[in-house]
Amino acid sequence: MNYYKIYRVDSGIQIENASGQLTPILSENWDEFINQDHLFQFCEKQSYADNSHAPIQTPIESQEIWAAGVTYLRSKVARMEESKESGGDTFYDKVYDAERPEIFYKGNKLRAVGQHGLVKIRKDSAWNVPEPELTLFINRNKQIAGYLIGNDMSSRDIEGENPLYLPQAKVYDASAGIGPCMLVTEKPLAPETVIAMRIYRAEQEVFQGDTHISQMKRSHEELKDYLTREMSFPQGAYLMTGTCIVPDPPFTLQANDEI
Numbered sequence: 001m002n003y004y005k006i007y008r009v010d011s012g013i014q015i016e017n018a019s020g021q022l023t024p025i026l027s028e029n030w031d032e033f034i035n036q037d038h039l040f041q042f043c044e045k046q047s048y049a050d051n052s053h054a055p056i057q058t059p060i061e062s063q064e065i066w067a068a069g070v071t072y073l074r075s076k077v078a079r080m081e082e083s084k085e086s087g088g089d090t091f092y093d094k095v096y097d098a099e100r101p102e103i104f105y106k107g108n109k110l111r112a113v114g115q116h117g118l119v120k121i122r123k124d125s126a127w128n129v130p131e132p133e134l135t136l137f138i139n140r141n142k143q144i145a146g147y148l149i150g151n152d153m154s155s156r157d158i159e160g161e162n163p164l165y166l167p168q169a170k171v172y173d174a175s176a177g178i179g180p181c182m183l184v185t186e187k188p189l190a191p192e193t194v195i196a197m198r199i200y201r202a203e204q205e206v207f208q209g210d211t212h213i214s215q216m217k218r219s220h221e222e223l224k225d226y227l228t229r230e231m232s233f234p235q236g237a238y239l240m241t242g243t244c245i246v247p248d249p250p251f252t253l254q255a256n257d258e259i
């Protein structure tokens with residue numbers, strides 16, 4: 001499958017083709033560039049060569065970041081386990097089978113962190129995990145136009161104490177990892193596409209997990225349709241699509257871990 005990687009870089013935008021060749025830096029506005037019609041076809045028409053890679057910036061400007069929850073069976077089980085004592089487990093059981101998905105606000109550029117950046121763990125939480133998620137770019141015309149890597153940082157003990165605490169468990173400074181680029185493809189991603197995560201502590205691997213996006217209960221189009229049903233996004237939006245790669249307790253992130 002043919003694809004292109006769009007990077008937000010110093011002074012503009014740079015595109016990489018499937019052969020690893022790059023365009024020169026394009027002096028383009030990120031918001032307008034990624035929302036143009038026929039984005040893949042635009043990338044096809046560019047000239048590529050062995051150009052140097054400019055310093056990469058977090059691939060976001062005016063976009064909002066949203067996230068879907070409980071879209072994989074493993075996520076449902078984990079959420080039920082963490083909220084069992086509070087009696088909130090029934091909510092996660094019901095939403096997994098419900099017609100309407102769980103969708104919540106995750107942040108914006110102010111809360112986002114790019115490649116090699118520092119995500120944060122809450123000081124008032126003792127159980128913090130990263131959640132690797134395929135992230136959709138939905139353009140202003142409500143079309144899925146690209147894909148990114150997302151990290152939905154979560155404070156599981158806060159969410160488990162009471163489902164109404166979810167915004168505090170999910171949204172705080174540097175809680176949304178995203179990047180390093182936007183992947184633009186000719187066709188939707190194949191079901192066998194793999195999501196993988198490794199966590200290193202003092203250069204030693206302390207967690208590894210992977211899955212296929214075919215394990216999702218809901219389709220990307222379904223999640224997109226619910227997000228955009230009654231909301232417009234003039235500059236587009238990012239939608240994290242959930243995870244089933246959940247470190248088992250008692251694992252929690254520590255300072256200086258590498259994800």
